[in-house]
Amino acid sequence: MTQTNSRRRGPTRHGLSARTLRELERATGRLASASVAAMEERLPWFGRMPADQRASVLLITQAGAAGFVDWLRDSKEALTLTTEAFRGAPQELSRWISLRQTVSLVRLAIEVFEEHLPEFAADEAERAALVEGILRYGREVAFAAANSYAAAAETRGAWDARLEALVVDGIVRGDAEEAVLSRATALGWDPAAAATVLVGNPPSDDPPKVVFEVRSRAARVGRPVLLSVQGSRLVVVVAGPTDAEGGHQKVLNGMAVAFGEGAVVAGPTVPSLAEAHLSAAEALSGLRAVVGWPAAPRPVRATDLLPERALAGDAEAERLLVEEVARPLEEAGPALLETVQTYLDTGGVLETCARTLFVHPNTVRYRLRKAAELTGRQAADPRDALVLRIALIVGRLARARGLW
Template sequence: MSSQQRHGLSAKTLRELERASGRLAKASVAAMEERLPWFGRMPADQRASVLLITQAGAAGFVRWLRDSQEALKLTTDAFRTAPRELSRWISLRQTVGLVRLAIEVFEEQLHEFAADERERAALIEGILRYGREVAFAAANSYAAAAEARGAWDARLEALVVDGVVRGDAEESVLSRAAALGWDPAASATVLVGNPPSDDPPAVVFEVRSKAARIGRPVLLGVQGSRLVVVVAGATEGGSKEREILPTLSTAFAQGPVVAGPTVESLAQAHHSAAEALSGLRAVVGWPAAPRPAYAADLLPERALAGDAEAERQLIESIARPLEAAGPALLETIDAYLECGGVLETCARQLFVHPNTVRYRLRKAAELTGRNAGHPRDALVLRTALTVGRLARSRGLW
């Protein structure tokens, strides 16, 4: 039994329907212009493209009636160019609206081609089934286009993160980031650690779900055994800002997570990435490091690992201010550290009153931000003074 016999349509009806496919397509486009305000605002060349696509769909309906066994293939072929063109102008929802309206116009006019009620019912049933397949074909094509755009965005995002890590030219990084919707004026903080999975899509989903929870844009890239995340916006200040990095840290695998300093924009993000990666290499030297650990809190370990930038920061923020404050303050810090933090012993060694030692320790804390009575700060102070002396002996200071 032929396909047209199964549909209950005569060869004459199919020929007349085929000859009228152009008229039906024009009537559909006219209805679109009348009933859909946004369609009328489209440029003429785009409306003409919709007309061509509608004509292809009308011709495809006749082919579908002639050979329904190849329905899906014929429908896909007939609409192969539609999403590629339409997806640049209109959304999937609008495309489905166009298909629905075209089907309504076809349904209203198909009775003219039916020889009797039986053929009329067969045509109505056929256009409804065909319209369903067209809608599914359009949805599949839009989904494929979205996946292709998503894959391209993922590659572009990986290039941006790689450029941030390597310190590529600012223009290339910023232009690619702008294509991804990144605000060029937003501050940035780099977070590094181990990825939670070997499956990149799973990693992306995990990080983006955490970022959506805190409402911050992120750029991320998996580089071998490390995950690099660039977070937009300030990560210090109020309580909400301070929770940003700890929340994102839960998206990393077990193990250390290190945050670089917050920089003014993505153009300076390389500095944050460099310090974060340096901290990740050195954090093993601090077993009790918090999660995330800040690169600025890992200066002793980074300096011991050979990071010249960490040595410079220790000298500039601690050694220089203490030396500039005078020999008494520097001598007090040295003596206090050598005495194991025992105030009275330090005072006896310096032949001063304990209150004098307290005053000098407070003064040192104001200058450096480090309290010599705190074990961790004491380590930072001792390392900074040692690094400063070594730099001076080499003529670097």
């Protein structure tokens, strides 16, 4: 009686009888279990997953099998619900397995279904319809999984961008180290890696374009970076050494290309991300003062802008000039300090300086070499001469104020 009624209803739009669909519906659990068993047998990584995760895969596979029957009935509402269900399922799976692994699971489940479906067909026509149906349905599931992973990736990307902006903002403002380090670690940054902060103008008003440009340059130099666009200012934190002596200057040169027109200032390289706020403070100070040196290289180190920073009122620059230049010269003795000051006052003319000091020119040469060893500044170089002159002035002012 049931068989007669089923045949009277006629086949569905997929050419399947109601009886075939009912039998297929009753077998969905068995087909799902067979699929999971095949996964455990053929995919080594699947067998290593925890039991609860494998159970979740079984539930999702059962839902997929039931959705396949609804899809075969050609109900538009069932098709919509099935598609939405599969779009949501990979969101849970994405925490455990990659998109490539998910595609492997879907492919294997489709293969198992394709092997078992012919036994439910009443004739050759239904067999062909079932095989065609599972292939089309598998394609829909694969597309739904890909869309789900893409949406999850976009969500993670947007969250990572916000988290990255918080890290860079924390570095610039000198926030508590623990908060910055924990967020940076969540982004995959090695907190123990050396860090250098670069600041300048963004190359575009479009933030995604800026991010793409910076990431591209970072990939070329092979360094991880953190970046944030803060209004009209672009801040980039570069991991690893950047000293010229170690041949790493090309890293800064490469990253400078990612900035827009104008000066690019690099703070000092600090041992770890915990000290990155010191690099940021000096880089920002240099960016404010670099206008005083029109011929500054690009990028320019903040330590090369000490005279301009000191004139702009940067107390840290004044301290560095005293500690690195003025104090070593004074502690070396009055003769050395007097020689440097006289050489600068005579316009860098060696013979005039020697006559003024009543010494031989070779004595002046010797003392200038000694001063260069102590300070790293060559008095004969115009730029270094400016640094020496400003450092001596700052040193005298600091001593007058009782700061030294």
